[in-house]
Amino acid sequence: MLQLGTVVYRPNSYIFVEDTPATDYFLIIQRGNVRCYHETFVPGSAPYMLGAGDFVGVISCMTGHTQNETVVAATDVIAIVVKRTQYSDLIAQNTSIAMKIVRAFAKNMRQVNDSLTRATTNKTNIESSEQLYNIANFFENNGNEDAAVYGYYQYLKKCPNGLYKDDAIRHFKALKPRTTQPYLEPDNAMLRGYNKGNMIFSESQPGAEMFIIQEGVVRISKVVDGKEITLALLKKGDMFGEMALLENKPRSACAIAHEACKVMVVNRANFDMMVSTQAQLISRLTTTLADRLWTMYRQLVNTQLSDPRERMIDMLALQIESKKISAPKGSTCKTSFTPVDIFNLCALDETTMPQTISLFSRDQNVRIVDNKIEVPELPALIKQAAFYRKQNYKHSMEKNNM
Numbered sequence: 001m002l003q004l005g006t007v008v009y010r011p012n013s014y015i016f017v018e019d020t021p022a023t024d025y026f027l028i029i030q031r032g033n034v035r036c037y038h039e040t041f042v043p044g045s046a047p048y049m050l051g052a053g054d055f056v057g058v059i060s061c062m063t064g065h066t067q068n069e070t071v072v073a074a075t076d077v078i079a080i081v082v083k084r085t086q087y088s089d090l091i092a093q094n095t096s097i098a099m100k101i102v103r104a105f106a107k108n109m110r111q112v113n114d115s116l117t118r119a120t121t122n123k124t125n126i127e128s129s130e131q132l133y134n135i136a137n138f139f140e141n142n143g144n145e146d147a148a149v150y151g152y153y154q155y156l157k158k159c160p161n162g163l164y165k166d167d168a169i170r171h172f173k174a175l176k177p178r179t180t181q182p183y184l185e186p187d188n189a190m191l192r193g194y195n196k197g198n199m200i201f202s203e204s205q206p207g208a209e210m211f212i213i214q215e216g217v218v219r220i221s222k223v224v225d226g227k228e229i230t231l232a233l234l235k236k237g238d239m240f241g242e243m244a245l246l247e248n249k250p251r252s253a254c255a256i257a258h259e260a261c262k263v264m265v266v267n268r269a270n271f272d273m274m275v276s277t278q279a280q281l282i283s284r285l286t287t288t289l290a291d292r293l294w295t296m297y298r299q300l301v302n303t304q305l306s307d308p309r310e311r312m313i314d315m316l317a318l319q320i321e322s323k324k325i326s327a328p329k330g331s332t333c334k335t336s337f338t339p340v341d342i343f344n345l346c347a348l349d350e351t352t353m354p355q356t357i358s359l360f361s362r363d364q365n366v367r368i369v370d371n372k373i374e375v376p377e378l379p380a381l382i383k384q385a386a387f388y389r390k391q392n393y394k395h396s397m398e399k400n401n402m
Contacts, residue, residue: 002089005081006030009073016057016071019386022064025083026057028097032077038069040301040389041396044115049074058101062087062290065321068297087286091279098282099275105289106246112296113252117222119303129155131204133164135254138223139199140171146181147256150199153184158206190265194257200241203254207244209267213237216261222253229347233258239288245271295322301389302346304396308356310388311346312339313363316373317385319345326378332367333375339368 007027009015015027018039029052036056037047050056060067061084082090091098136151152172155162162168180195186209194200194216201207203222211218213236220232220240231253234240244251245268266274274281298318305311319325319337327333339357348356360366365381367374375381 002086002093004086004090007079007081009034009077009079011073011075013073013077014070015073015077015079016060016067016069018068018070019066019389021066022060023057023067024061024085025081026055026061027079027081028055029053030078030080032073032075034077035072035074036069038297040393041304042115042297042300043119043304044111044300053100055097055101055104058286059290059294062287063294064324065291065294068294088279088283091282095275095282098279098286102282102286102289103246105286105293106243109243109289109293109296110247110249110252112293112300116296116300116303117224119300129158129204129250130163132158132202133162133168135202135204135223136168136171138226138228140175142228144197144256145175146179146195146197147199147202147254149175149179149181150184151202154202154205186265186267190270191262192265193262194260196257196259198257200255200257200263201244201251203251205251207241207251208248209265210239210241210245210271211255211263211265212239214262214264217258218261218263219256219258220253221256239285242285242289291322298322305388305392307388308346308348308352309359309363310392311348312342312356312360313365313381314385314388315346316342316366316375317382320375320378321382327375333378334369335373335375337373338371339373342373 009032015034016023029050031052033049033051034054034056035047035049038045056071056079057067059065087098132151132155136148136155139145139151140148149172152168152175155168156165156172159165181198182194183192183200191214200211200218213234215236218234218238218240219230220234221228221230223229240255241251243249245266295318298321302311302314302318305314316335316337319342320333320335325333325335339360340353342360343353343357361368365375365377365384367376
C-alpha cells in the first residue's frame with residue numbers, strides 16, 4: 001500500500017535551490033503557497049506562485065539533474081512527499097495527478113521552445129499551415145524528395161485552396177512516382193516502418209499520435225532561415241511527438257528517419273487506455289518530458305552568455321550533464337564531441353568559429369585529442385560553467401538597475 005509522508009515549511013524557508021544536487025523526491029503542495037524563480041536569467045520567465053494541488057521539484061527528481069529553479073515558502077506550507085520510487089504506484093492510484101504533471105510539462109515545453117527559437121534565430125515559431133509548403137519546398141531543394149512529397153501532401157490536405165495550391169499539386173505529381181514515402185495518411189497499424197529520409201511528421205502539421213522507437217534512429221529538426229537545424233537524434237526506446245497529442249496543437253518540429261526505423265504508434269484512444277492501465281509508460285513519459293524541459297531551460301540560459309568561449313564551455317557542460325557522462329575521480333572524461341559540434345550547438349556566428357574554437361581549446365579544463373574533446377577534471381568544468389551562468393545573471397541585474 002502506498003504510504004506518503006508530509007513535510008512542513010515556515011515562511012521564507014528554501015525548499016529547493018537552483019543548481020544544487022537532485023533529490024529523490026518531489027512535493028505536492030497540500031496547503032499554503034510557494035514562490036518559484038530562476039537565479040540565472042532565463043528569457044521569457046518570471047517569478048510565479050504555486051498553491052494547493054501544485055507540484056515542485058519534479059524535473060530534478062525524475063531526471064537526476066540539478067535543481068532547475070529555486071522554490072521558497074511564501075506562507076506556512078504543508079506538502080506531500082513523493083519519492084521517485086513511489087511515482088508508478090501513485091500513477092496507478094491517482095492517474096489525474098500524473099496527467100496534470102505531464103500536461104503542465106507539455107505546456108511549459110512549448111513556451112520554452114518558443115523562447116529558445118526567438119533567442120537563437122530572432123524569429124518566432126510559425127504555426128501557419130502555409131509553413132508546410134515552405135518546409136516541403138526546402139526538402140525538395142535539398143534532395144530529400146520523400147520528405148518533400150510528404151510535406152506537399154500535408155499542405156494540400158490542410159490548405160486545399162491555399163496560396164501555393166497549384167505549385168504544390170505540380171511538385172507533388174512530379175515527385176510522387178520517384179519516392180518511397182509511406183503513410184501519407186495514418187493507418188490503424190500500431191507498428192510502422194520507415195526508410196532513411198522518410199518523413200514521419202512535418203513541423204506545422206496537425207498531430208494526434210505519439211511514437212516510441214523500436215528500431216533505428218529518428219532525427220528531430222526545424223527548418224530555419226533555409227537551414228535544417230537538428231534538435232535531437234532519438235534511438236530505440238525514445239518517445240517523440242507527445243506534445244501535439246497532449247496539447248492538440250500543430251507539430252513544433254519535423255521527425256525524419258535518420259536511418260531505417262520502426263516505430264510504435266500511440267494514438268489518442270490508445271494513450272487514454274495506457275494512462276489508466278500502464279503506469280510505467282506514464283512514468284517514462286514524465287521522465288522524458290522532465291529531461292527535455294531541464295535541457296531546454298539550460299539551453300535558454302546558454303543563449304544569454306555574451307562571451308562565445310564561455311558559451312562553448314557551458315554548452316559542453318550541458319551536453320555532459322544531460323547525457324549523464326561520467327568519469328572516475330581523478331581520471332579524464334573522454335567525449336565524442338568535436339569543438340565544431342559544440343560551436344554549432346551554441347548557434348554562434350559562423351564567422352567567429354576559428355577564433356572562438358581556438359580560445360575554447362586553450363581553456364584549462366579542455367583538451368583536444370584527435371579532434372575530440374576531453375575534460376581532465378569533470379567537476380571543475382561543471383563548476384566553471386555554473387560560475388559563468390551566475391556571473392552573467394549578476395551582470396544582467398546590475399545593468400537593469402543602472
